[in-house]
Amino acid sequence: GARKVIVVSSPKSVARLKNICRYEPDLKNWLEIWSIPKVYQMFLAGRGFFEVFRPFERQEWSEEIREVV
Numbered sequence: 001g002a003r004k005v006i007v008v009s010s011p012k013s014v015a016r017l018k019n020i021c022r023y024e025p026d027l028k029n030w031l032e033i034w035s036i037p038k039v040y041q042m043f044l045a046g047r048g049f050f051e052v053f054r055p056f057e058r059q060e061w062s063e064e065i066r067e068v069v
Contacts, residue, residue, distance in 0.1 A: 003030045004030055004032060005027060005030045005031045005032070006031075006032050006033075006034050006039075007031065007032070007033050007034070008034050008035070008036060008039055009033050009034070009035070010035075010036070011035065014033055017033055018033075052068075055068055056068070
């Protein structure tokens with residue numbers, strides 16, 4: 001499987017995080033540093049996706065062809 005380690009950080013701490021993890025090959029190859037706004041943006045996108053996905057997820061028989069608009 002795919003591996004990913006995400007550290008959420010403020011911009012002023014990025015250099016320190018990189019220095020701490022620079023010589024840890026098992027960690028640095030999987031590490032990404034994300035900002036709080038990017039994590040929040042991903043959360044909002046996921047929430048929007050799942051709101052639209054919920055009707056698709058339900059399996060119900062119908063005599064008519066359904067439309068989702």
